[in-house]
Each structure stands twice: as structure tokens, then as C-alpha cells.
Amino acid sequence: xxxxxxxxxxxxxxxxxxxxxxxxxxxxxxxxxxxxxxxxxxxxxxxxxxxxxxxxxxxxxxxxxxxxxxxxxxxxxxxxxxxxxxxxxxxxxxxxxxxxxxxxxxxxxxxxxxxxxxxxxxxxxxxxxxxxxxxxxxxxxxxxxxxxxxxxxxxxxxxxxxxxxxxxxxxxxxxxxxxxxxxxxxxxxxxxxxxxxxxxxxxxxxxxxxxxxxxxxxxxxxxxxxxxxxxxxxxxxxxxxxxxxxxxxxxxxxxxxxxxxxxxxxxxxxxxxxxxxxxxxxxxxxxxxxxxxxxxxxxxxxxxxxxxxxxxxxxxxxxxxxxxxxxxxxxxxxxxxxxxxxxxxxxxxxxxxxxxxxxxxxxx
Numbered sequence: 586x587x588x589x590x591x592x593x594x595x596x597x598x599x600x601x602x603x604x605x606x607x608x609x610x611x612x613x614x615x616x617x618x619x620x621x622x623x624x625x626x627x628x629x630x631x632x633x634x635x636x637x638x639x640x641x642x643x644x645x646x647x648x649x650x651x652x653x654x655x656x657x658x659x660x661x662x663x664x665x666x667x668x669x670x671x672x673x674x675x676x677x678x679x680x681x682x683x684x685x686x687x688x689x690x691x692x693x694x695x696x697x698x699x700x701x702x703x704x705x706x707x708x709x710x711x712x713x714x715x716x717x718x719x720x721x722x723x724x725x726x727x728x729x730x731x732x733x734x735x736x737x738x739x740x741x742x743x744x745x746x747x748x749x750x751x752x753x754x755x756x757x758x759x760x761x762x763x764x765x766x767x768x769x770x771x772x773x774x775x776x777x778x779x780x781x782x783x784x785x786x787x788x789x790x791x792x793x794x795x796x797x798x799x800x801x802x803x804x805x806x807x808x809x810x811x812x813x814x815x816x817x818x819x820x821x822x823x824x825x826x827x828x829x830x831x832x833x834x835x836x837x838x839x840x841x842x843x844x845x846x847x848x849x850x851x852x853x854x855x856x857x858x859x860x861x862x863x864x865x866x867x868x869x870x871x872x873x874x875x876x877x878x879x880x881x882x883x884x885x886x887x888x889x890x891x892x893x894x895x896x897x898x899x900x901x902x903x904x905x906x907x908x909x910x911x912x913x914x915x916x917x918x919x920x921x922x923x924x925x926x927x928x929x930x931x932x933x934x935x936x937x938x939x940x941x942x943x944x945x946x947x948x949x
Contacts, residue, residue, distance in 0.1 A: 611703050612687065618665050618698040620644045632706060634680035650676035650684055664693040664700050674707065686711040746781045753777065776816045783843055799841050799926060806836050806845075806881075810870065813849040824857045826866035834872045835879055838947055844923035851916035852943060856885035861938065879947045886940040892933075899933055 606613055606626050615624040622629075622640050630637050633648060640648070649657050653675040660670055670691035677685050691702040753774040761767050810830065814821065821828070838845075853868065860866040867886040872879070890899075900921035920943075924931050928948030935941040 611705055614702050614704075616645060616700045616702060618700070620646060620661065623699065632679070632685065633677060639680075648677050650678050652676070664691055665695075667693050667695050669693065670702075674711075684708075742784055746777060746784060749777045750774075750781060772815060772818055775812075779812060779816055779846075783846070799844070801839050801841055801927065804838055804840050804842055804845055806832050806838060806872065809842065809845050810849050813846055813853065817850070817853065820854065820857060824860065824866055826857050826860075826868060828853075829867075829869045829871075831869075831871040834874050836872065838879060838881075840927060840947065841923070844927070848920050848923055848945070851920050852883045855916055856887055856941075859887045860885070861888055867940075875946075878949070881945040881947070882942065883945070884940060884942040889935040889937050889940050891937055892935050900931070 609626055610628055612629045612632060613626040614622055614629055617623050621644060625637065625640060630640060633640070635648070646654055646657060646661075657675050660673055664670055670689055673689045673691070674686055675689070677687055679685060685706060686708045687704040688707045689702055689704045691700050693700050753770070756770065758767050758770065761770070807830075814828070820826075849870075856868045857866045864886075869882070869884045871882045873882055874880070900917050921931055924945055930946050932944045932946075933941060934944075
């Protein structure tokens with residue numbers, strides 16, 4: 586057992602001849618049941634900024650951060666009852682006033698009234714945890730604001746959409762002789778009906794708990810895509826877009842219908858929006874089975890972008906890569922989240938002026 590020097594009360598033992606005690610980067614110490622350090626290694630003095638004489642001359646609790654003194658006293662009392670202290674974290678204040686977090690493992694030796702302890706400086710870990718908690722609080726607040734925005738937007742838009750649907754119901758198409766006008770009204774009615782379904786979906790989602798289970802159903806890709814193409818028919822016609830569709834490898838998938846419509850809509854409108862000047866948008870949509878995985882391939886021959894510069898930003902919120910009046914940086918963010926929320930993933934390939942290629946892999 587270690588011996589205590591009767592003149593200064595400090596521990597003198599075999600550690601005097603063991604270099605690991607002196608060179609260890611961890612804080613190693615021997616303390617007495619009286620609450621004073623009896624032996625410390627250089628790391629203690631170096632970290633706390635006090636000389637050995639200062640550390641030996643004052644109770645250990647003097648160096649503990651004020652807010653942690655009470656809880657530290659409570660755990661020290663347990664040590665005196667021969668209860669080891671494992672991974673106990675408390676704060677110490679250095680001589681310069683800096684607050685440090687230490688994680689202690691302490692073993693009591695009642696017969697000699699000593700405590701052998703080792704501590705690690707975990708300040709960086711605690712700071713990271715604090716930053717993470719702040720981020721979680723911030724994200725939670727943003728999520729609440731988004732929920733509110735969705736609820737408000739869906740609610741405020743639903744009334745005029747319902748009014749439009751009511752007006753369509755009052756129209757007597759038999760009395761309209763011009764076939765082109767009747768066709769246009771049918772398109773408007775179909776588009777408004779689809780918008781109403783989408784608004785109702787988001788309104789219901791916003792009204793439910795945040796951990797909303799997203800409903801999944803067997804979708805026919807032709808039907809979903811045709812509905813989207815019909816809703817943006819005037820945009821397609823005006824741009825002269827050419828859309829090549831090949832769902833020969835598979836044409837059904839288990840997915841959320843509103844999400845799939847949003848994916849088609851955002852990728853289609855992006856391809857039209859970012860087509861090369863004076864060039865008709867050239868869009869290809871196909872399904873493919875790769876290594877047993879079902880994939881949806883969406884590509885165009887538009888402006889594209891430099892992947893080396895934007896590869897970590899492509900699906901970020903409010904990230905835009907072209908000077909376009911309608912660029913909001915929301916479409917690809919929605920696409921990414923729709924896919925990932927249902928267990929799939931999306932990859933992108935692109936070169937400047939050579940277009941872009943999205944590969945969506947669905948969950949098995």
C-alpha cells in the first residue's frame with residue numbers, strides 16, 4: 586500500500602519510479618478522504634493552470650465549478666462509503682477562468698482513506714453535444730414553423746380552389762360548341778381537381794402528429810405521369826418539350842402518390858426551365874432493374890451544372906445554380922426528401938451544357 590509522508594501528508598509510493606504516471610496525458614491523482622490532493626501527475630497542473638503547491642494547499646472542491654460543487658460533494662461522500670465512481674462528469678474552473686469538463690473514474694481504498702482517480706478532458710465532446718442540442722432545438726422550431734406554414738397555405742388555398750371546382754360544376758359544356766374551348770376547360774378542371782387533392786393531403790398531414798406515417802400504395806407510373814403531364818400541358822406545349830417515356834422494365838411501384846406526383850412535377854419543370862437557350866427541352870424517363878433494385882431514370886439535355894462545385898449542395902434547401910427568375914431552390918430539396926422518407930435514395934450525374942441524369946432507387 587502507498588505510504589503517506591508525515592511531514593507534508595503527500596503520498597509517496599511506487600508511482601515515483603513508474604514513468605507512466607508522469608507522462609500520461611490523462612489526469613491521474615491520489616486524493617485523501619479529507620478532500621485534498623495527495624499526489625497528482627503533471628497533466629493535472631498543466632490543464633488547470635495551477636502549480637502543484639496551489640493544488641495541494643486547497644480543498645479539491647475549490648477548483649470545481651461553482652454550479653457542480655454540490656453534486657460533486659454528494660459523489661465524494663459515496664466514495665467514503667467504498668462506492669466506486671465511474672464515468673462521473675463535472676466541471677472544473679482553470680486558473681485563467683476557463684470552464685472544463687472532466688470525466689472521472691475513482692476507486693476508494695478505505696483502509697488508507699485514499700482515492701485513486703483518473704480523469705479525461707471531455708470538454709470538446711460536451712461542447713459538441715451542446716451544439717448538437719442547440720441544432721436540434723433550432724430544427725424543431727423550423728419544423729414547427731414549416732408545419733404551420735403548410736397548414737396555413739393549404740387552408741388558405743383550399744377555399745379558392747373549392748370555388749373554382751364549384752364554378753366548373755355550374756358550367757354546361759354541352760352549350761359550348763367550340764371543341765378547343767371545351768378541351769381547355771376539361772384540362773383546367775382536371776388540374777384544379779388534382780390541386781385540391783394535393784392541398785387536402787398536405788392539410789391533413791399538417792393537422793396530424795409530426796411522426797406522420799406516409800401512406801404507400803401500388804402506383805401505375807403511366808397514370809401518375811400522365812396526370813402530371815396534363816397539369817402542365819400548356820408549359821410543355823409552349824416550350825416544345827419532347828418527352829420520351831419507357832416503363833417497359835416495370836411500370837408499377839409501391840410509393841406515396843402525392844410524393845410521386847411531386848417528383849415528376851419538379852423534375853419535369855426543372856428540365857423545361859433549365860433547357861439550353863433556343864433549344865427544345867429533351868427529356869427521357871425510364872425504369873430499370875439493376876442488381877434486383879427498381880430504379881427510375883430521369884434525364885435531360887439541358888444546361889446541367891458542374892458537379893465538382895455543387896455535388897454537396899444539389900439537394901439543399903434554397904440552393905440554386907442558374908440565374909433564372911423562377912429559381913427558388915426548393916424542387917430538388919422536396920424530391921430528395923420524398924424519396925429518402927420512404928427508404929429510397931437518389932443519385933445525380935451532370936456536366937455543364939450536357940444535361941443532368943437522376944437515378945432514383947426505390948426501397949425493396
